[in-house]
Amino acid sequence: DANLAIVARKMVYQKTGISQTELNNTRVYIAYLPLQQAEWSIGLVIPRYNIEKELHPLYILIAITAGFLVWAILSAIAALNLFAKNRVRGRTEAMLHRLTSRVRASLNLDRILQTTVEELGSLLHLERAIFGWYDPRHDALEFCWEYCREGLPARLGTFGAQSGPSGDLVARLHRSESVVLRETAASFGEPSGELTQLELAHQRYAAVPVLTQTNRLGYLFACADRQFAAAEEVEVLEAVADSLAIAISQSYLHEQIQDQLKLLEEVLAKLRRTEEHLMKSEKMSVLGEIAAGIAREINNPINFIYGSLIHLNDSIGDLLNIIYLYAQYYPVPEPEIAAEIEAMDLGFVSEDVPQILNSLKTGADRIRQLVLSLQNFSLTDDTDKERTNIQEGIDSILLLLAHRLDNKISVVKEYSNLPLLLCYPGQLNQAFASILRNAIDAVNSSEFADKKIVIKTDIVSRPEGRFIAVSIANNGPRIPPEIQRRIFDPFFTTKSFNKFTGLGLSICYKIVVQTHGGRITVQSPTMQPESEYQSAIGAEFVVELPVI
Known part of the structure; x- marks a missing residue:
């Protein structure tokens, strides 16, 4: 048998092994093993049937063991998947908890969104995590916050789809x-710079x-380099x-709450300033009433004194004339009279008394003018309009402000021949006084040493009709444009409240524009030649009042 010959050869060469062959039409296994001590080999012939019969229970055991092994592997895989899901869910809940804590802590939207996309990218192992706003007008997305894997370029900006009807991008x-x-x-106009795209x-x-x-x-975007958007991943998103x-x-x-609080703080600040204004206005109103009362009380006696001085001057003149006549007709007086004339220095007295009376008359007249100006200035609650000469009102105000002008400020008046104006004189006096006080300040x-205030009056023609124009200019510092825009706003001032002495330019605006239907403007040149600076106009207020 050829197969037996092969086995015999292996046994001769003292090989060890098991061979399967056929012997007498029966499949058998032949196991052979050399005996080193005897230098020969033995072989064992076992029918295949006998071995497979003995191995059948082992096959069954192996199949059962394999079934248990497959079940264990599947259970382990399920457990690992459950662990991974629980881990992702736990990390998601932790991230949501941190997000809630940030909202409670700072409410800083930029920080919240940026940190959220970064944590989301790390949690789901993403290439990109982006948050952006959708603009329905241009069917575009504005990406404002982004997480991208290291090495990837950023994709912040405004992006839109190239084709499709409006709204197709969302679908x-x-x-x-x-x-x-x-x-x-950025403004949906011409592109600027190198354009990028996001696939x-x-x-x-x-x-x-x-x-x-x-x-x-x-929109919250999550982009990955793998198959994405499983149910649990979408649930996390x-x-x-x-x-x-x-x-x-x-x-x-x-x-919104912060804006409202800021607005409320501004309103409270305005209310405080209003309260201070009202207190000062009330104080000024009381002082005005007191000044008007004092003016009335002074007016009567000063008029009496002024009128008496006129008569006294005439009487003293008559007495002096009689003395001169006595001296002319009786040149040699009695010794006692001559001694008295020499003692009193009759010549000096006769010359000095008229001068004293003229000085008293001038002082009394100035007091009368001050009282009259004070009365006119105190008339703030005019009930009816009356025709008045506004130039006289301005002169009265200058008389009251003479103590502030001193000799350092020159006032140039260029008056025109104006008609009487139908107005509330007391209110206009208050407005002009406020402008003049600001000019003096x-x-x-x-x-500069050459301090000057120029007051001009004229008649101007407008499409609406004729106006009396009053210009009050000064060569002080120029007014910046940003202040010119707000100079007539309520409660706006460049002075501290401790130095507040007037009604404010907002009240002037109300008196001129709302009460009298006029207009008030301020002009301040932005550039002046240095050589003309001292004579240049620093600021000019122009009040125009309609002639009725």
């Missing part, structure tokens, strides 16, 4: 279709809408999106 994102977003200009491949990204109470639609919607709404609410703050 394609909801269906998770492949979309190529290309960068557009969103199907089953490799998820876009979850974030609905806020501000009716602004946001939706949970984060819901928390972000709450955080955004609370952040906007916080901003301005020139006093100047470092």
